[in-house]
Amino acid sequence: MKSILRLCQAVEEQAKEVYEGLAQRAADPDLASMWRELAMEEGRHREHWQMLLRSAERGQVPSLFPNEEEVEAELRSVLTRIAALRSGLDAPGNAAWPFVLGLRVQFQLLQPTLEYLLQWARRLSGEAEPKSGSEQALGRLVAAVRRCGAGPELDLACEMLVALQRQNQQLLLQSHRDALTGVRNRRGFLDAIFPLCHLAQRSGQTVGFLMLDLDDFKRVNDEHGHERGDEVLRAVARILQGNMRQSDVLGRHGGDQFIVFLSPVVAGAVAAVGEKLRLAVEEGTAGECPVTASVGGASGMLGRDVQRDVDKLLARVDACLFIARSTGRNRVVVQE
Amino acid sequence: MKSILRLCQAVEEQAKEVYEGLAQRAADPDLASMWRELAMEEGRHREHWQMLLRSAERGQVPSLFPNEEEVEAELRSVLTRIAALRSGLDAPGNAAWPFVLGLRVQFQLLQPTLEYLLQWARRLSGEAEPKSGSEQALGRLVAAVRRCGAGPELDLACEMLVALQRQNQQLLLQSHRDALTGVRNRRGFLDAIFPLCHLAQRSGQTVGFLMLDLDDFKRVNDEHGHERGDEVLRAVARILQGNMRQSDVLGRHGGDQFIVFLSPVVAGAVAAVGEKLRLAVEEGTAGECPVTASVGGASGMLGRDVQRDVDKLLARVDACLFIARSTGRNRVVVQE
CATH class of the missing domain: 3.30.70.270 (Reverse transcriptase/Diguanylate cyclase domain)
Known part of the structure; x- marks a missing residue:
């Protein structure tokens, strides 16, 4: 679990640096502040990862994946792709390139693993019904793309990204619910109570x-x-x-x-x-x-x-x- | 079920007309033939719907959805959106507009209901492990977008559409499988055998x-x-x-x-x-x-x-x- 958590942290670290780079390069002050907010959101996620890592080091995070190697490999390739996007900061293209870059980062961050662990971390820090990690950031980015009139191609990409995010949530939910009754299945139950047990212990x-x-x-x-x-x-x-x-x-x-x-x-x-x-x-x-x-x-x-x-x-x-x-x-x- | 099947047929009919319109308006002969192929694929789907409708009229299609009204409402709004896209044929925009339009149609067609019923129809006509209905059409469209160098925005939209298609499949699969053992759940089992029973009867x-x-x-x-x-x-x-x-x-x-x-x-x-x-x-x-x-x-x-x-x-x-x-x-x- 520890190496998975470290990879999650590294992924969000890279994402943060892309957004910071976009903020520095933005001429429009509104856009610059939007990119800065996205970078700050990634920063907040980093705190969650650090907390989870500390818990894991104390042996307080159970093994959450039956297939840890696969999850690690997937996260490693996400990390590689976001690092590649980061190098795109120094090769600006047409007027829309910052949006393409930002949307691509969000697209990469739409990983069930990241979403799942982030919700876990939030429950561990006491949030009752944690919101999706990517929902807010995505909403902000999509609103900015629309406001700037970045063109029908990017409008389409935004709509698709929102649909992907919704499906991602649905997939996560389905794997934690019993299809027949709609209540949590065993995995969903144990996932939900584990952070609550730690809270109660503390x-x-x-x-x-x-x-x-x-x-x-x-x-x-x-x-x-x-x-x-x-x-x-x-x-x-x-x-x-x-x-x-x-x-x-x-x-x-x-x-x-x-x-x-x-x-x-x-x-x-x-x-x-x-x-x-x-x-x-x-x-x-x-x-x-x-x-x-x-x-x-x-x-x-x-x-x-x-x-x-x-x-x-x-x-x-x-x-x-x-x-x-x-x-x-x-x-x-x-x-x- | 009959009105659901009629809606499915109408949706694909509209999609077919959009592709035919794009084929007529394409200057490049390769592109024109690509749009025509997409239109023909929709035409083939129409045959599946007609066969399902005939079976339904003979009372041979069971009620497949617990929430038929919801499914109908969803399909009706898909139909409205594709009809709106069709009117976009007469308002061309920048050079990339045919691709934006085509991708939008595919995006609308990525409905779990359509996918589910189409697989059902294919099994009923004797295909053992029916391929996804949208996979081929999507692959063709994405290849054309890449070949034409339609720009980084549309490349991104294509990647997202492929990811959406994959997730759509995964959602469909999950709802028909027992999470614990990976074999079909009751719904998945009944879905799988019903067409086979009809084949055996015939x-x-x-x-x-x-x-x-x-x-x-x-x-x-x-x-x-x-x-x-x-x-x-x-x-x-x-x-x-x-x-x-x-x-x-x-x-x-x-x-x-x-x-x-x-x-x-x-x-x-x-x-x-x-x-x-x-x-x-x-x-x-x-x-x-x-x-x-x-x-x-x-x-x-x-x-x-x-x-x-x-x-x-x-x-x-x-x-x-x-x-x-x-x-x-x-x-x-x-x-x-």
Whole structure:
């Protein structure tokens, strides 16, 4: 992870230098200030990378990519391309060349990896719903191109870049969401809670987990068909989401298992929320195809080795869920 | 579905007219022939839409979108935009205007809906692994822009359009694949087999289905954790894929269920393949975390109401799977 983070930092460093170069060469003061703002934005990203690097050096950033070599190779080629663009600063072309250069840099920065890690870093520094890293910079650049009347070719390039940015976001979102229910998949869930766990550790707050297992769910699929089973899963996801705090995190953990992260929690809260969710599922699905849920939960403080403590907490949750399922189901067992 | 298909047809009709207009106005004969080829490609697409429309009128195209109104609204706005581009034919601008216009049309045609339905139509007409509809046309246009030295702005726009096209494909692929195992999800599976079923019906061939259910899989998750459970699911998907014909279709049907479509099949083949797959799973996962599969299967001919007959066949598969699971598991029950 450390070499990936260093590459990200180097990429944004190069981008910053291109924008600074464009600012120095701009005759129009408005344009010069626009390029300077873009350079400053890259500078702000650099702070995020530095923070992530420090966390990684303390072993606090988990391995986020199954294919680290590939990700590194991709970032290295982005770095090469942006460095090549930088040398274009000294070979000005027609009147539109600064825009072409600036748009090309933005085009290179539209990497799912950069976007993903940047969102991660922002969550780690406490932003609740981090905005896309490239959205603001891109908007500024596109507005400037339009204002300057740089021509129909660049207008087209701008529209395409905006579309690319939107698709980039969509791809990122899709890979973190469960297609069936729309809630986070396992990867999305772990990604979302990891920074929150670190925040809780730093501020000494207690965190909690609940795991919900739909009782005898296979029966629904067998008796009513998969279509109906899917509807029930979607309904349960909606019910759970509707009965949680905005700040808590819901994920679909497996076929018929959901997981909830609660932070911060006070004594007794995990059991109370667990009971609330259990009841909501029972009442919300009463009708043609009723389902119930067994719920296990646990809460605790996290020590310096956040990952290990989260794993321990989840093992306790699993044990509680096992008890709930083997002692009658449709009940909540929490160890607080 | 019919009004969606009519809109698709109208969109490509408009695109064709833009390209024809560009061909008429091109002074350079090479460029004129390039525009004509693009127009002809749109013409070929039109045939696909007509075929799909005829199938839809016979009730042979299932409802492919949960949100038909949204899809229609989107296509209608694409149609409006391409019609607006068409009127640009009579207002030429600088030397690059034909390229800007052509690239804009391609940009508008990069719709997931169009791409998706076009692939569907191609599969229905018997192409095994249909290529992207826009790939060839785009390649031709980009090559022409480069050859003519249309300037750095349009070079940039071309690169972006190629990137957009690639992302469009990726988005389409992701929504049809199960993120965990990489095999088709339910939607992807049904999409893939529907045209194949129609082909089989027309040629009077027998088709078969196998449904595999991993025995007591919850135990793996409970005893070894979800990470391990996921590994097992990935391994099973690999094993199944490795033991099927290229022309058969594999899907992950639910948490621990896989489904296989076989076409064409001869008498006894479904039971034989079922046994082969059952054995492959048992032997392939022997070791730390062994799993076995119960398998149900059925085969039959499809009548004119393909969808109804597929549903009937799947009901028989379900019944067989139920017997396999309630009579000892790790066995194959097929009704041929």
